[in-house]
Amino acid sequence: MSGRHGVPGGATSAARGIIARAARSMMHQADEVAGEAAESAAARTARRIPQGFTERQWTRFARGARQTQRQAGLPDGDLVAHGSRVCGSARTDSDIDVALIVDDDAFFDLAERSLARAPAGTRLRRTMLRRINENGQLASFDLGTDFTALRRQLMDVHVPHKVQFSVLRRGGKFDNGPFLPLD
Template sequence: MSPFGPVRAGLEIPQGLSGAQFDRISGRVRNAASSMGLGDDIFVMGSRAGGNAKTGSDLDIGIRVTQEQFDDLIASSFANAKNAPAATMEVAIRDGRIQAGEAGLSRLGRLVAKDLSFPTNKVQISVIRAGGVFDNGPQSALVYTLGF
């Protein structure tokens, strides 16, 4: 168990998404993560996974990686970090989360937002270190097997 709280199962289909939408974005995100070598431990987290989203809530997607993978991604994502990027790197290390821009996932986030007809700032895709601060709470596995 993470020192930051237990991982809890979320809804099978995150709140506010249809089965067909969830199936479509699951395939898109899984294919992209696989092609980037990030693995397949992918989930929706936060209020949409927990079923307590409000109108306008964002969709938070996490790609969980091992400590070793996380360290490698930090090194490659922030290879030339200076000033503000260096501070961003420190926060990423502290929190165990590399946000979309640094992880090379911004385009994927925009495509998922388009698939869902969401504003682009309402889809957050992050790389999450297993056992880190963001590896807790309700999580809905991003599956591509619902067949909608």
């Protein structure tokens, strides 16, 4: 018995089976692409809160970071989180990196004030100068013990991670993202 257009009946059902399998395969691939797009969107949304933080911890931490900037008398600039917790590649022992990114004038003014606390000819001063000149960076340590105590009081208490705070020169070696604003 032949089917429509002279094709045997079995061949028509075989063709329908091939077409049905191809359609199912295409639908499965479309579902995978849609799923990947949804996962990507979820990952972007999730990055608004760094890895290892709850929304509540992040809100309190961001508030503490802004308060630290004000109370320490740090200049205006972009206050951001960066590093592995923002990228989503942190290990359980990874710290949270926070930076205040400032222009050249603010950076070098703050660097001069920080260097004034380090006696000339000391290893401390040489280390600070290297960070300033090579990296465009002032670490918490460079900002002084009062700053470190303030940071511990206002930022560290809100998270179970070590906090690394730096002032970075805009355009310097470490002024590269991704960054997550702390506002």
